[in-house]
Amino acid sequence: MRDVLVMVVNESYEHVLPTIECPTRLLWGARDAEVPLSVAEAALDLMPRARLRVVPDVGHHVPSVASSIVRAELLEML
Numbered sequence: 107m108r109d110v111l112v113m114v115v116n117e118s119y120e121h122v123l124p125t126i127e128c129p130t131r132l133l134w135g136a137r138d139a140e141v142p143l144s145v146a147e148a149a150l151d152l153m154p155r156a157r158l159r160v161v162p163d164v165g166h167h168v169p170s171v172a173s174s175i176v177r178a179e180l181l182e183m184l
Contacts, residue, residue, distance in 0.1 A: 123152035130156040131179050135164035135171070 130153055134146040143160065150158045159179060161172050169176050 120148075120152060123149055124154065126153055127155065129183065131183065132156055132158045133168050133172075133176060133179060134158060134160050135166055135168050136160050136162045137165045140166040 132146050132150060132153075134143055136143065146158055146160075150156050159175070161168055161175055164171050
């Protein structure tokens with residue numbers, strides 16, 4: 107099971123990101139130590155219709171720690 111987890115975590119999707127045509131929001135914790143902000147910035151450069159919102163004082167678990175921000179972003183997309 108650990109081998110599968112390692113494989114999934116290390117898999118790259120960079121080749122797919124430029125093909126995403128729908129509007130996309132990236133919500134990133136400013137203090138994410140597991141996946142640093144530089145990863146989001148690199149993804150943003152590859153995604154033609156993406157926007158990045160950095161959530162201050164939040165780490166890796168944005169949906170559970172900042173659910174009101176996630177909700178606001180979703181409502182804004184409607």
